[in-house]
Amino acid sequence: MTSGPLLLEQLASLTAIRDLELMERSLLKTLYGFLRPRSLGMVRLNSKGQPTMEVAYREDRYEAFHDDLVLDEHVAMADEFLRVSDAKFYSAKTDSGVLIVFALTSTRSGRSYLQITLGKELSRMDSHMVSGVVQIYRNFVSLMHHAQTDQLTGLANRKTFDECVSRVHELIMAEPTLINPERRLPKSSSYWLVMVDIDHFKSINDRFGHLYGDEVLVILAQLMLSSFRENDLIFRFGGEEFVLIIRCADRADCLVTLERFRQRVEERSIPQVGHVTVSIGSTQMDRRTYPTTIVDRADQALYFSKRNGRNQITFFEDLLAEGLVSVQEIKTDAIAFFDPEEDEIES
Incomplete structure (x- = not known):
């Protein structure tokens, strides 16, 4: 000993x-x-x-x-x-x-x-x-x-995301040597980085006050925790923006998961505020792509959802296939995220 x-x-x-x-x-x-x-x-x-x-x-x-x-x-x-x-x-x-x-x-x-x-x-x-x-x-x-932990919502905070995203990136496609050879390797699946933004959140704060705005954030966090698996990672990025890292079999599986969540948010009535919606952007995490680039791609997909009617899900890969975006690598930690308050779009 x-x-x-x-x-x-x-x-x-x-x-x-x-x-x-x-x-x-x-x-x-x-x-x-x-x-x-x-x-x-x-x-x-x-x-x-x-x-x-x-x-x-x-x-x-x-x-x-x-x-x-x-x-x-x-x-x-x-x-x-x-x-x-x-x-x-x-x-x-x-x-x-x-x-x-x-x-x-x-x-x-x-x-x-x-x-x-x-x-x-x-x-x-x-x-x-x-x-x-x-x-x-x-x-x-x-x-x-x-x-x-973010003290308002109880979700992991931005600092924790910065630490986790690189670690998850390193896990992608890793082939561990099994301590117990009888144990099976995990089924084939992929990680998806998802960005979620509450539509017209600034307007909610302006009309009802920040206390009701905070209530919306708390309810959305609760909906996330109940909508996704306990192994999925959920972070509050700041303001009304949230980031998730979820594990799905493929894009179709990811879409079903995100659409189910989007509908739950849309159907939920919040006292005084009423119904709110969310815009979502997602991209598949790839070991060959820098984590900062992956985050930027999800942010571009979110931006497209916000600019084109809100309350919808956009995949970066679909935008790329349609020629609406181009592939760019970001090797630094400096990423400028979409700010809905600076580009408020009334729908």
Whole structure:
């Protein structure tokens, strides 16, 4: 097992990180070095208790799964037990050894658990040590969540988007080496970057006041959270503009998903304000294209939706095929986004 000084060094590294995925990896690395378990990983569940992501870790190799997940019966029992108990962890004997499950995070959208399989039960000292490391992780995740969240809507903020978009870009077409060869690679799918803008939002603020404008933003955020999958990423970009990174089988699947959301917004009646609509622009994320270029393409598609009647969805690829836009690479971080207040169009 890891010595005390080395464990303290690893804890210092853990608390210096300001990226959730890197914190997860650092937590697993710390515990792997301390326990040398037979297996180590994490699982995330949605609010219904269904698995949305599983992570396996071994010797600095971190592998995530999103598709065709089946919740282990022992983890399901741990979930049920830890949600109503004050116990620090759940333990059960399995064919692989002793499974130990610690609760990591719990939010309205779901919860996550740490899974450790050992050859024997944790000793009293080791259980206190692991519990302490897990609590440190929880505390820093809470602080990070506050820093990365838009305080009005509860969505991730612009700073978080800037950090996430490059990481998602790196994942596209990546071919991981499986820790467990029996696990299947995810089904073929693609990532789509989507920009959403509330139509005539300035007019809403002018007519009803900023309190009602804020209410519109909150309701739209709620509609997004209920319309898209929990693995999809949703950000408030600022003002009335939102950005999503969603995973779909193809363009047709993406269109169905976005159209369903657009209709839900259009049909929703907001007290005092009435009905509002959104304009949407989207483009497929490509590993060969700079992230800043991808964002610019989605913004061009959004601009087209706003200029041509609003309350519609436009794909950059369709504009390109029709010769309405050209392909340009943007290698810097400087992107000028469409500003509806500077180019207000009455429809």
